[in-house]
Amino acid sequence: MAEIVTVTLNPAVDVATSVEQIVDTRKLRCSAAQRDPGGGGINVARVVQRLGGDCVALYLRGGATGQVLQQLLDTEHVAGRDVEITGETRENFSVQETSTGREYRFVMPGPTIAENDLQRCIDQINALGTPPRYLVMSGSLPPGAPVDSYARIARSTCTPGTRVVLDTSGPALAAALDAGVxxxxxxLNELRALTGQPLASEPEWLAAAEELVRGGHAQIVALTLGERGAVLVTAKRFLRATGLPVQVSSSIGAGDSFVAAMVWALNRDASLDQAFHYGVAAASATLLSAGTALCKPVDVERLYCEVSSR
Ligand SMILES: Nc1ncnc2c1ncn2[C@@H]1O[C@H](COP(=O)(O)OP(=O)(O)OP(=O)(O)O)[C@@H](O)[C@H]1O
Ligand SMILES: [Mg+2]
Known part of the structure; x- marks a missing residue:
């Protein structure tokens, strides 16, 4: 069994391109498409792998696009375990408008999964052997998946020693937090949607994060704030890091890189402070690369030295 297992129930092949200006009706002549494996847990596994961590990506795969996804993961030497489904794996599409630097992201719903697909995922994880040290569940749920899919997976695959890490949104986030991670x-937007509050100021962000800890929903809340950086809250600790002033090429995958570097560092017995700094460093390093490309380890190490928190 790998020390870190990531779960991606709704993976994608991410197609990224650029065009000078986005207008309707006319043909838009784009640059050559860049294809990357995508979906939250897949991205986490890609970053852990390139940082040298021991990780397996468990994912659902269907149709011709599913095969492309598998090939792309093989090319990056990401260890994968797939559960084959009848539907077709989705493709997501992002376009950078070069005249403005704006990024347009088109996200497909993904294939509808069958009733027993979730159980097949659980069986695959259990077939890996002893439970992982870290189980990372990240990304949206595909149509047909029960809203409490992540809680069910955690319940059926983890021992008390497994650290469950969650990065998702909407009802799937609420349902997983009900069970606790x-x-x-x-x-910040995900926390706003979860609480139903505007969370307009920093004290309100903190209070909402603390509430998750106090309510037993999570032992650690790493709240990311885009260009404003990130906050880490536990029952005993509070850390605040400002965003690094990097040249933003694309923000795709920043949050996934944050999760990956934190988990990678913690698995190497780094302190919580160090892991948090690695999270900010890897997220910032991913901003440097165009489209769906993720961080380079050399940038992560360089930027790690620039992160500080109070
Ligand atoms: N414009 C930016 N400038 C500097 N750092 C940034 C910027 N955007 C993102 N970051 C870094 O990336 C981290 C993660 O970004 P963000 O808070 O947007 O999360 P996300 O998971 O990518 O967002 P979402 O899931 O809502 O799309 C931040 O904590 C910050 O360190
Ligand atoms: Mg995110």
Whole structure:
């Protein structure tokens, strides 16, 4: 069994391109498409792998696009375990408008999964052997998946020693937090949607994160704030890091890189402070790369030295 297992129930092949200006009706002549394996847990596994961590990506795969996804993961030497489904794996599409630097992201719903597909995922994880040290469940749920899919997976695959890490949104986030996780990484918008509150100021962000800890929903809340950086809250600790002033090429995968580097560092017995700094460093390093490309380890190490928290 790998020390870190990521779960991606709704993976994608991410197609990224650029065009000078986006207008309707006319043909838009784009640059050559860049194809990357995608979906939250897949991205986490890609970053853990390139940082040198021991990780397996468990994912659902269907149709011709599913085969492309598998090939792309093989090319990056990401260890994968797939559960084959009847539907076709989705493709997501992002376009950078070069005249403005704006990024347009088109996200497909993904295939509808069958009733027993979730159980097949659980069986695959259990077939890996002893439970992982870290189980990372990240990304949206595909149509047909029960809203409490993540809670069911955690319940059926983890021992008390497994640290469950969650990064998702909407009802799937709420349902997983009802069961409780070890670490959750909402973005500010995800926390706003979860609480139903505007969370307009920093004290309100903190109060909402603390409430998750106090309510037993998560032992650690890593709240990411886009260009404003991130906050880490536990029952005993509070850390605040400002965003690094990097040249943003694309923000796709920043949050996934944050989760990956934190888990990778913690699995190497780094302190919580160090892991948090690695999270900010890897997220910032991913901003440097265009489209759906993720961080380079050399940038992560360089930027790690620039992160500080109070
Ligand atoms: N414009 C930016 N400038 C500097 N750092 C940034 C910027 N955008 C993102 N980051 C870094 O990336 C981290 C994660 O970004 P963010 O909070 O947007 O999460 P996300 O998971 O990518 O968002 P979402 O899931 O809502 O799309 C931040 O904590 C910050 O360190
Ligand atoms: Mg995110």
């Amino acid at each position: 070890w670490l959750v990484k909402p973005s």
